[in-house]
Amino acid sequence: MFLAKIDKRRYKLKITDIRIHVLKSALAEPFAFSQGWVRSRSATLVEVLTDAGLIGWGEAFAQGLEPPEIAAAAIEHALKPLLLGADPLDTEVLWHRMYHATRDYGRKGSVVAAISAVDVALWDIAGKAYAVPIYQLLGGAFRSRVEPYATGFYRIHGQGEAARLAEEAIRHHESGFRLMKVKLGYGVDDDIACMRAIGRAIEGRDITLMIDTNHAYGRAAALHLGRALADYKLRWYEEPVVPEDLRGYGEMRDKLSMPIAGGENEHTLYGFRELFAAGAVDVAQPDLGSCGGISAARHIVALAQAHGVAVNPHVWGSAVAQAASLQLIAALPLPHHSLFAQEPVFEYDRSSHPFRQQLITRPIEQHGGWVTIPSGHGLGIEVDRAVLERYRV
Ligand code: CA
Numbered sequence: 001m002f003l004a005k006i007d008k009r010r011y012k013l014k015i016t017d018i019r020i021h022v023l024k025s026a027l028a029e030p031f032a033f034s035q036g037w038v039r040s041r042s043a044t045l046v047e048v049l050t051d052a053g054l055i056g057w058g059e060a061f062a063q064g065l066e067p068p069e070i071a072a073a074a075i076e077h078a079l080k081p082l083l084l085g086a087d088p089l090d091t092e093v094l095w096h097r098m099y100h101a102t103r104d105y106g107r108k109g110s111v112v113a114a115i116s117a118v119d120v121a122l123w124d125i126a127g128k129a130y131a132v133p134i135y136q137l138l139g140g141a142f143r144s145r146v147e148p149y150a151t152g153f154y155r156i157h158g159q160g161e162a163a164r165l166a167e168e169a170i171r172h173h174e175s176g177f178r179l180m181k182v183k184l185g186y187g188v189d190d191d192i193a194c195m196r197a198i199g200r201a202i203e204g205r206d207i208t209l210m211i212d213t214n215h216a217y218g219r220a221a222a223l224h225l226g227r228a229l230a231d232y233k234l235r236w237y238e239e240p241v242v243p244e245d246l247r248g249y250g251e252m253r254d255k256l257s258m259p260i261a262g263g264e265n266e267h268t269l270y271g272f273r274e275l276f277a278a279g280a281v282d283v284a285q286p287d288l289g290s291c292g293g294i295s296a297a298r299h300i301v302a303l304a305q306a307h308g309v310a311v312n313p314h315v316w317g318s319a320v321a322q323a324a325s326l327q328l329i330a331a332l333p334l335p336h337h338s339l340f341a342q343e344p345v346f347e348y349d350r351s352s353h354p355f356r357q358q359l360i361t362r363p364i365e366q367h368g369g370w371v372t373i374p375s376g377h378g379l380g381i382e383v384d385r386a387v388l389e390r391y392r393v
Contacts, residue, residue: 119293
């Protein structure tokens with residue numbers, strides 16, 4: 001229906017405004033991952049408006065310790081002036097415009113997260129303009145549903161929480177998760193004690209674990225941990241060393257038996273080119289809110305495919321980020337095809353997030369161990385503006 005309207009405009013739309021919504025909510029119970037204590041959840045959402053009345057939504061990745069105002073400032077001061085008046089359907093053209101303009105002070109981190117948020121919003125508009133989900137614009141859906149994995153096992157005291165974490169594993173399983181990712185990186189001995197307790201608790205259940213240390217260790221400790229967990233049939237070992245240590249990543253792949261994953265702290269085709277050229281990962285984890293958005297993910301997926309690397313997006317944001325992740329997952333080709341090939345999975349953070357579920361009118365939930373990929377236009381979601389107001393900074 002919208003195609004007809006666009007025909008009259010010769011496929012031209014115009015960006016009329018870009019609004020930024022910084023949301024925050026203090027947590028009743030702070031929790032830790034290996035890099036620090038998370039005391040509030042936050043989000044940098046972006047809303048791109050057009051002359052046709054179509055609105056697109058995007059979100060910049062706000063890691064638990066990252067002030068959401070950094071990406072917000074980059075959008076307001078660096079990107080918005082480049083985009084007002086432009087045609088939002090020129091997704092690739094605008095991505096390069098934003099990247100070139102910020103190259104000398106960007107390329108990584110929150111500046112690329114800002115580009116990511118805007119880019120996702122442009123793809124949301126494009127889907128709405130062409131009346132299709134984003135995955136259709138990416139070439140179609142390889143899958144209509146995805147198995148979620150529970151990201152959890154954060155700490156509320158610090159060390160010595162093995163018994164509580166073992167109970168948490170059972171809780172995730174009983175709420176429908178067969179896959180779960182255990183946060184480690186609180187000291188190798190403590191990590192191993194936790195994994196033993198979890199392993200005993202889940203014995204006999206159909207559960208697959210992943211681990212994630214958030215680059216807490218140097219190579220020797222990272223190897224020690226990996227070797228100690230060789231028998232846990234881990235789906236992957238995530239961020240074993242710092243993102244700068246590509247040779248360390250390669251060493252993990254050479255010396256450990258489980259697949260090595262990483263990439264949530266890497267950006268754009270240029271960053272992922274280095275990761276793949278170094279043979280650093282079995283599983284690449286671009287985050288749609290920080291890798292450069294859907295446009296950059298498209299570049300990264302093609303590069304990964306050429307290197308025989310699987311892509312499994314990382315996501316730790318609100319419902320807007322989750323929806324973007326689901327659109328990419330739908331359109332992900334498999335690097336290793338077979339009848340019973342391993343499919344990508346959807347990261348579902350189970351830590352406290354006061355507005356994640358409320359933010360959209362139909363929250364993204366798992367039912368019977370599966371998440372259905374939204375098939376509405378664009379991201380396929382509707383943002384609840386009352387929730388924006390409630391959590392606005
Ligand atoms: Ca991670």
